[in-house]
Every structure is written in C-alpha cells, then in structure tokens.
Amino acid sequence: MKTSLDLNWTGNMSFETEMNGHKVTLDADPSVGGDNKGVRPKPLMLLSLAGCTGMDVVSILKKMRVEVEDFNVTVEANMTEEHPKHYDKMHIIYSFKGKDLPKDKIEKAVNLSEEKYCGVSAVYKKAMEITTEIKIED
Known part of the structure; x- marks a missing residue:
C-alpha cells in the first residue's frame, strides 16, 4: 500500500498539510527564524x-x-x-x-x-x- 503526503510551504519556516481531513501546520521556533505558528x-x-x-x-x-x-x-x-x-x-x-x-x-x-x-x-x-x-x- 502506497501512501503520500503533500507539504506546502506557506512562507518563512512554516509549512501546511492536510491529513485525514485535518489541517496540520509545522513551524520553527522564533529563535531559529520561525513564527511559532505550528508544531515542530x-x-x-x-x-x-x-x-x-x-x-x-x-x-x-x-x-x-x-x-x-x-x-x-x-x-x-x-x-x-x-x-x-x-x-x-x-x-x-x-x-x-x-x-x-x-x-x-x-x-x-x-x-x-x-x-x-x-x-x-x-x-x-x-x-x-x-x-x-x-x-x-x-
């Protein structure tokens, strides 16, 4: 069974994806250039x-x-x-x-x-x- 995921860059260090109908946001800590908009x-x-x-x-x-x-x-x-x-x-x-x-x-x-x-x-x-x-x- 093959599974795939698309992770989209939303600017700076932030990325978003949709998994099982739920939006997931990833971002970095401000100390390393992120905006803290999501999980690490x-x-x-x-x-x-x-x-x-x-x-x-x-x-x-x-x-x-x-x-x-x-x-x-x-x-x-x-x-x-x-x-x-x-x-x-x-x-x-x-x-x-x-x-x-x-x-x-x-x-x-x-x-x-x-x-x-x-x-x-x-x-x-x-x-x-x-x-x-x-x-x-x-």
Whole structure:
C-alpha cells in the first residue's frame, strides 16, 4: 500500500498539510527564524509513537473486556547534542487508573502493541532504544 503526503510551504519556516481531513501546520521556533505558528517536526515523532501504541492498547483492552477509568501515554525522548540532532532513546510510560485492573491483561495489551501491532514502534526500534514502564493506580 502506497501512501503520500503533500507539504506546502506557506512562507518563512512554516509549512501546511492536510491529513485525514485535518489541517496540520509545522513551524520553527522564533529563535531559529520561525513564527511559532505550528508544531515542530521532531516532537511529532513522539506523538506518532504515543498515538499508535495508545490506540492499540485501548483496542486490545476493549477486546479483553478490561474497562479503565483513565489512560495516559507519556513518551520521553533523549535528543543527541551533535548534528544531525535526533532522538537516540525513547521511554514510554503507560499510566492506567481504575478499580481492580488486571495487571496481567494490561501487560499483555502493552506487549502486543509493542511487539506485534504498533508500526511506529517497529520502525523506531530499528533506530533507537525504546524502553517501557507501566503504572497502575486504583
């Protein structure tokens, strides 16, 4: 399956695209010549990972009939100091809240996402170290 994207320059350091019917604006920080009209490209990598694995986990837990009250995915990343600056490590923190949540099923859902379903983490694992942590709160 082939996918493509058109990114249009809108002046200065700003670009826009439409994805799934939603406008996305990218821009740089004013300290490097941007106007701060949109998100930065590299942090979108964290968002892609969090969204991909988060959606997997929610879907898997629903199939397991596990109901959580609250769920959050945090991605922490380490940026290299030298150019080309890039992430060399990411740490994913899965935080769950709910009554009597089954730890084994939550761990299974996270593992299935990370090992089988999340295409973003599959690619990222080839380029950097990815670690995970699961927090469960009653």
